[in-house]
Amino acid sequence: IEVPSSLKSLCSYVETKPKEQTINFTIDKEVFGEERNTFLLPEDITQLAGMEEIGATVVAVYMRVLYEKLKKANMCTMVGFIDPAVVSANAGTITSRSRIVAGRLQKTDGEQIFMMPYNPGRHWILLIMRAKRETVYFLDPLPGPRVVDEEAKNIVNSALKIYNSHIGRQGRKAPIWKTLSGTSKQPSSVECGYYVMRFMRDIIMDPSLAFE
Numbered sequence: 001i002e003v004p005s006s007l008k009s010l011c012s013y014v015e016t017k018p019k020e021q022t023i024n025f026t027i028d029k030e031v032f033g034e035e036r037n038t039f040l041l042p043e044d045i046t047q048l049a050g051m052e053e054i055g056a057t058v059v060a061v062y063m064r065v066l067y068e069k070l071k072k073a074n075m076c077t078m079v080g081f082i083d084p085a086v087v088s089a090n091a092g093t094i095t096s097r098s099r100i101v102a103g104r105l106q107k108t109d110g111e112q113i114f115m116m117p118y119n120p121g122r123h124w125i126l127l128i129m130r131a132k133r134e135t136v137y138f139l140d141p142l143p144g145p146r147v148v149d150e151e152a153k154n155i156v157n158s159a160l161k162i163y164n165s166h167i168g169r170q171g172r173k174a175p176i177w178k179t180l181s182g183t184s185k186q187p188s189s190v191e192c193g194y195y196v197m198r199f200m201r202d203i204i205m206d207p208s209l210a211f212e
Contacts, residue, residue, distance in 0.1 A: 003049050011049050014042035027060065030076070031067045032083040033104050054193040056085040059117050059124070062197045066204060079204055080104060080114045087155065088119040094154050101159035105131045106166045113209060116156075117196050120149040124192040126199050127156060128211070131163050134175045137212070141195035143185040148177060180212070 003011075014023075022039035029035040044058055063081045070076050082104055087097045104114060110132030118125050125148075128137040136156055140146040157175055164171035186195050203211045 007045075007049050010045055014045045017042050019043065027064050031064050032060075032081055032086075033107065034083075036083075051191060051194060053122070053190045056088060056117075056119065059084050059193055059197060063115075063117075063200070066200055070204060073204075073207060075204065075207065077108075078112060078209060080108060080112050082114055082116040084117040084119065087116060089121050089151065094151060094158065097155045098158035098162065101129075101155060102162035102166070105129070105159060105163045110163070110167070115200050115203070117193075117200075118149070118152045120152060124196040125149070125152070126196045127152060128203075129156060129160070131160060134160055134164075134172050136160075136175055136177050138177060138179045139183050139196070139199050140179075141183065141186040141192050141199075146179070148179075153177070178212075 019042055022041055023045075024037065024039045026035060026037050038057055038060065040057060040061065044055070047054060048058055060083055063084075067076075067081065070079055082101060085091065086100055091097060101114075101116070108131070111130075114129045114131070116127045116129065118127055123142070125141075125146075126139040127148075128139070129135075130137075138146075138148050160175050161171065183199065184195060186192055203209065
């Protein structure tokens with residue numbers, strides 16, 4: 001794999017460090033709605049460089065980078081992010097995760113789209129929510145017909161119900177779910193996280209957000 005020179009330099013740096021040593025940093029409150037401290041292990045960097053399977057922290061760090069791009073483009077009021085580490089499988093009950101998602105939606109006017117990478121178990125998908133329109137877009141990099149993970153669907157549907165209650169709206173019986181066709185497909189079993197990061201990047205690079 002052809003690796004960018006900056007990533008090569010980072011790999012060279014972490015290769016000199018003990019395997020248990022961490023790279024610590026803070027993700028600002030503006031990115032996910034709550035400030036949190038996190039860290040990367042040297043193996044996270046080398047796995048990224050080798051396009052191996054990646055976890056929620058790597059995806060979250062990339063979202064932090066995308067947030068900086070949104071700031072430069074004055075698009076922060078148009079796009080928001082939901083921390084994949086606190087909503088994916090095994091992060092808590094469906095109820096608690098729904099409340100986390102709803103809490104993010106309630107802090108906007110509802111026109112903002114929210115990107116939510118979700119991992120039901122060793123696979124990444126991307127969900128995009130438009131709360132005001134009660135519409136959710138589903139992107140899955142695996143080839144062939146795909147269906148939304150039932151747990152992810154329940155989390156988002158419940159979050160939108162909470163949002164509707166918050167703004168005093170009756171709302172639909174059920175949100176509209178749309179599977180976006182024409183998305184790039186991963187060639188094997190480990191690239192899903194990279195494709196989800198690419199989906200998010202490509203979407204925000206278009207100021208019109210015409211991703212549909």
